Amino acid sequence: MNTTATPSVFGAVHLGYLVIETNRFADWRRFGTDAIGMHHDTLSRDLMRFRIDDHECRFLLQRGPAEDVVTLGWHIDDHESFEQIEARIRAHGVPCSAGTAEEAALRGVERFLRFPGPKGITQEIYTTPLKSAEPLKMLTSSFVTGDAGMGHVAITSTKPTHLRGFFHTVFDARLTDYIEETISGVKLKIRFLRVNERHHSIAIAAVRGLPIDPVRTRVQHLNVQAESLDDLARSYERVYELGFEMALSVGQHTNDKELSYYAVTPSGFEWETGWNPIVVDESTWEPSTHQGISIWGHKPVGQTIVDKLDQFRLGARSLVHPEKTVPALSGAGIPDD
Numbered sequence: 001m002n003t004t005a006t007p008s009v010f011g012a013v014h015l016g017y018l019v020i021e022t023n024r025f026a027d028w029r030r031f032g033t034d035a036i037g038m039h040h041d042t043l044s045r046d047l048m049r050f051r052i053d054d055h056e057c058r059f060l061l062q063r064g065p066a067e068d069v070v071t072l073g074w075h076i077d078d079h080e081s082f083e084q085i086e087a088r089i090r091a092h093g094v095p096c097s098a099g100t101a102e103e104a105a106l107r108g109v110e111r112f113l114r115f116p117g118p119k120g121i122t123q124e125i126y127t128t129p130l131k132s133a134e135p136l137k138m139l140t141s142s143f144v145t146g147d148a149g150m151g152h153v154a155i156t157s158t159k160p161t162h163l164r165g166f167f168h169t170v171f172d173a174r175l176t177d178y179i180e181e182t183i184s185g186v187k188l189k190i191r192f193l194r195v196n197e198r199h200h201s202i203a204i205a206a207v208r209g210l211p212i213d214p215v216r217t218r219v220q221h222l223n224v225q226a227e228s229l230d231d232l233a234r235s236y237e238r239v240y241e242l243g244f245e246m247a248l249s250v251g252q253h254t255n256d257k258e259l260s261y262y263a264v265t266p267s268g269f270e271w272e273t274g275w276n277p278i279v280v281d282e283s284t285w286e287p288s289t290h291q292g293i294s295i296w297g298h299k300p301v302g303q304t305i306v307d308k309l310d311q312f313r314l315g316a317r318s319l320v321h322p323e324k325t326v327p328a329l330s331g332a333g334i335p336d337d
């Protein structure tokens, strides 16, 4: 199927919620509310949620051993785009099934469809989020969501062109830009993809020329955008004061110019809180390549040689266990370098 011949859904797709599987509920509650400053709702012993705006759910945490982001939920603006995406998935022979009413209620949506995604990250799409009338109780004044979605996720991959193809095939994702960076002597190339005005909703980091993935979790980091610089600074201070691990100090990215810091979540993947990224103007944007992830700052905090050795041990393991992909949706014919 030639997806370029069908109407584009670009701009109608927004990162809407994430499902995290963890057994560390007490730590996550403290991290999410007292450090990051989000609204918290406990649903049961095995389920809790965080809100950052009027949507009932932006983060669903369910008890389980993965200690990882297991699902990305994508808010689709209209039924036409939703059906377009569903038709593409089915046309490629990829299974696609409706979530149960109970699962939809947990995610704070009317109904949703589920299909497999790269690296074993389940993808879900929905059109109608449920809004909460309950006022937010948050330490952060507000987060930027809306047309730009709730933030972004970054994924390390040994098959970056497959991931780029997947998001192009399913959501008409566009390449925003590239960053080349060397970390601990390893050369990385990062592809930044957008599905709306947010500079990127997905970042894909790959070790250049080597099929090595140095990260244990499916998602290396997720990002939320604080409304004000004051919110960013105060949450940075709270992460430190409460004793949560910091991965990268405050800094500014070269490409989207976002000011941010990276904390380590109780599950081990990283959490970027950012402020003031640029918004893409489709009429003038041209992809480019930036050298290095940061203009200033983003210095590693407390990473030891043991951590680095551990990363290479995991990297070696990724040679033995090939990365899961969804070949049928991984997009033949997508131009890449």
Ligand SMILES: [Fe+2]
Pocket: 152, 154, 203, 221, 222, 223, 272
């Ligand atoms: Fe990021």
